[in-house]
Amino acid sequence: MSVLFHSRTLLPGLFLSLVFVAAALISLVWVPYDTTVLNIANRMKLPSWEHWLGTDQFGRDILSMIMVGARTSIAVALVAVGIGMSVGVPLGLAAAARKGGWLDEVIMRANDLVFAFPSLLIAVMITAVFGASALNAIIAIGIFNIPVFARLTRGAALSLWNRDYILAARVAGKGPARISMEHILPNVANLLIVQGTIQFSLGILAEAGLSYVGLGAQPPTASWGRMLADSQTMISLAPHLALFPGLAILLTVLGLNLMGDGLRDLLDPKLRRARV
């Protein structure tokens, strides 16, 4: 456990990330105020004892909105990373196992193709065709995670394929699929975990961006991006309406990035050895 404390970024990152995960989890069972009930008389209140972060233009409690919004953000980002990993990693492993072959070419050129499109543009297209919803946002962000994981996996796997223990496994009669699962995947897992946390934070940003332009979660589902978009016209009247969701995005992304950095140090055997 003491290794945890060697990294200067892991603990603060872990703490920040856990705060928001906890907020999202608590909001499932309890929020200070119901976010679907409007109370116009109580609108745009500054932070006070009743409303810790104030209220918005419809009189809803901002703290409750942020807690529910965390749920949306985390769910969208988590599923999107899941899509990226579950499709991208097998593709990367397959490309590495058949390096230089036609399968490798097809997979990697398809990756290049997806990389070549600006991700937000495609997301706009998907939502334009299938309608704006949190689910479509998830799919759009997920698709753009695929090439990231495919490339990372292929690159890391390629260097592993040259190891003697892979040759030993081939001498033991194991095929490429089995070698990929037994030898390659466990040895690239640490890289994938690190990249996963970084993609997770990018997913949160992307969801906020899509919701901001109205293509993500639809009202009454609370979302950090929507909260920002709704409050921008009132930024001179009530700046706290934009400030708190903005801070929530900033701190979550910061926390996840710090955690990713810390994990990279922790899981890299070379860096680990250098520290001891």
Place this chain on the structure above:
Amino acid sequence: MSLLDIQNLSLSIHGIPVLKDVSMRVAPGRILGVIGESGSGKSMSAFSVMQLLPNGTSCSGKISLAGQDVLALSEPDLCRIRGRDVGMVFQEPMTALNPLQTIGAQVAETILVHENVSKSEAMVRAAEALRRAELPQDKFPLSRYPHELSGGQRQRVVIAMAIALRPKLLIADEPTTALDVTTQAQILELLKKLVSEDNMGLMLISHDLAVVADLADDLVIMKNGEVVEAGPADMVFRTMQHPYSKALLAASSHVPDREGLVQEKPLLKVQNVVRDYVTHTHGWWGKTVHFRAVNTVSFEIKKGESLGLVGESGCGKSTLTRAILGLEEVQSGEILFDGQPVFTHNHANLAVRRRMQVVFQDPYGSFNPRWKVERLITEPFHLLDNPPKGAERDRAIAEALESVGLTAEDRHKYIHEFSGGQRQRIAIARALIIKPDLIILDEAVSALDVSVRAQVLDLLADLSDRLDLTYLFISHDLSVVRSITDRVLVMKSGEIVEEGPTGAVFDAPKHDYTKQLVAAAPVLPADISAA
């Protein structure tokens, strides 16, 4: 007066003692050989001269270099010494050069750092340094890049960088370990020449007694951070006192006992095998270039025999190994194991494959770091139709581990808990577990320290007698091949140039290349190794 004088140097890193009371001296124009196994502190002693030490190191004692007390110097002063007064040659020429810079720029850099000269003048002097390292300008202009040179040529560039400013002291840390035998002889010759030309002191660090024995005027033998034997080379060899140095000498010329009951029946038959590689394709539809790695090779291994295969890097040894193991298809010819082809219908013939296994060179790279020994050594069970389970499997694991001198309890450990020699034993256990007839040993002892190597060779000899094993022993080290094989093949550029009983081939080589190899191999002086 000595050029370098290390007195009672003790060194610890983060409180862990690494060197204890080390003393050695190098006089101008003399060569000091520093011998020791891995972890003996020989490189650390050399690095302490330049004060290129890891963080958290503390030194005590005295290091004086041409009258200056190195330990008392400040970092900027040390920078002036490094490269100017002390040059350094590293083990791995592949990584010691920057692949993005020309060799001229890299040699000139040392000069530009230390002297206030123009770039063009530095280039002229770089050319001169390269010429002295025997890379003449008409063949190796300054504009060459490292990837255009062979390993030996790169090592010459590294040497040119080290001697560009005519340093007083040159430190060579295992300068030839990564090189082939014939290249090694040339590089050692070059170092010797430069020492006498410049009246330079040379500190030659090596694990190989024979390399140093040829060259060094003085010797230091180190063990666990201490000097156990020191003095003029010929005297040290003759009057060795310390049990460790005696053991080291005995291990270097160790010949394991083998009965070697060879049967007449051929086990493996390689007939006119050709293996081509496609090396370059220019784009998707471009022209392809073929490279013939193995060219019409034929030989046989008899059952119970130990056959050596000797050749330098790039001669096609490894390609041939892969073909024999059925990992790759050959373009023509056939490989028959006990009468059956090793490769059929686009994949390896499993009936044959389960009767051969392989042990690789690198004890660190041949195991998945995330698996336990138990799982590692049972991997070849995958070849069997009905792999043993439960108690039978446990018995097989225990038997394999015990036959290589480990205990059955070691099965629960991870590979990083073992030393290099133990790992190589585990690799042998992995090969033994399915009771093969043929084991291919691909440089299996090359990465091991001398004393460990002797133990592993003994183990191999013992196993071949007990289990009736046949070996194909691939190595670049002639002394090892000589000690364990009955017959030897000499391979060059994809072809077998000479074949015969090991002793006869090495004592009276017929082919020019074999003669060259035998002449280049470093040997201990005859009167010493006999003792």
